[in-house]
């Protein structure tokens with residue numbers, strides 16, 4: 001309905017006015033002149049204006065001018081889309097669900113591969129059956145379909161602990177990539193690999209969920225630059241330069257060692273090689289200095305695949321400061337907002353510490369251990385009652401902040417589903433609940449076009465720029 005409202009009336013307005021004006025300027029009818037004379041005098045204009053309309057040439061100019069005025073007025077008065085502020089909460093959710101279903105939705109970061117690994121679903125065993133509703137986790141096929149999620153980037157996550165053993169990081173990356181591929185060969189009617197925006201689009205047209213891949217922690221490259229190209233061949237389309245600890249590439253936000261003072265010399269070579277082969281540079285998890293240096297070094301736009309806004313979590317370097325967001329926007333990049341509680345609100349982090357302290361004290365007072373069934377029930381009840389989970393509204397506030405700072409072209413979604421435990425906001429607990437976020441954005445005045453940018457157009461712009469640059473390097 002909104003599409004008709006958007007395009008039908010301007011087309012009708014412009015078309016009909018042009019027809020009338022063409023018709024009028026061809027009519028050289030005395031009656032028409034008399035009619036205009038009557039209107040001009042009737043409106044109280046001086047009679048000298050009448051002499052203007054007695055010249056057919058001037059008359060034609062006058063008619064064309066008035067026709068153009070009509071066209072302008074009819075276009076200017078047409079609203080760009082439906083007025084969502086007038087809809088009820090239920091109507092907003094319906095509209096949001098419709099948008100989620102009809103629009104491609106890319107999520108910058110979903111930790112399903114590692115969830116499978118933790119669950120023991122390695123290559124030696126059968127694949128985790130996410131084709132049906134799973135009792136735990138935040139992602140599976142039915143819930144992704146319900147939420148309109150079309151292309152969750154599968155995180156090929158390498159814990160920093162693997163960095164201690166040479167070759168362990170690359171080996172784990174290879175395993176997780178194969179496990180992701182196996183999902184698409186086991187459920188070919190539901191999932192498909194995707195190595196480009198064009199692949200995502202083609203899969204979307206077939207109703208398949210794309211599983212593009214990003215490697216979380218550049219440690220997978222080990223100390224060999226040739227591995228950048230190797231992982232591109234294996235399908236990796238972004239690499240998060242670091243994870244929890246400094247690595248050979250650069251310093252991490254969670255580490256205080258400042259091993260390299262930012263991006264290392266090897267890190268510069270890695271970024272250049274990623275630009276060259278066509279892998280997006282992901283600056284989530286890096287320290288501020290690494291961020292600035294990588295941003296200055298890259299020749300193409302970058303992403304932050306799962307970071308939020310530091311303004312809401314002062315001192316939390318894992319989120320992005322306004323200065324970094326502005327730098328990222330200048331570079332043409334995208335910050336994809338993380339839904340984890342600790343990323344959204346400092347009050348969540350403080351509140352969970354208080355809940356934990358209370359539980360420890362309660363266990364001691366009652367002489368119970370965590371494994372005691374009575375204790376388990378109490379802990380569950382108390383935690384769910386007193387943990388200050390953020391709401392969907394807070395996620396929208398992060399998006400709003402980025403939009404106010406640098407505009408709508410530099411924000412996306414990087415939920416971190418399956419990666420942030422039980423810290424997700426109320427109303428955004430799994431992939432089925434994206435429409436709740438879209439309803440809140442519509443309520444705040446975002447248009448369908450804005451949502452399209454957040455859902456896929458912004459990340460596609462970066463991804464395509466990276467592809468295009470790589471194409472010139474061959």
Ligand SMILES: [Zn+2]
Nearest residue numbers: 216284285306
């Ligand atoms: Zn992460």
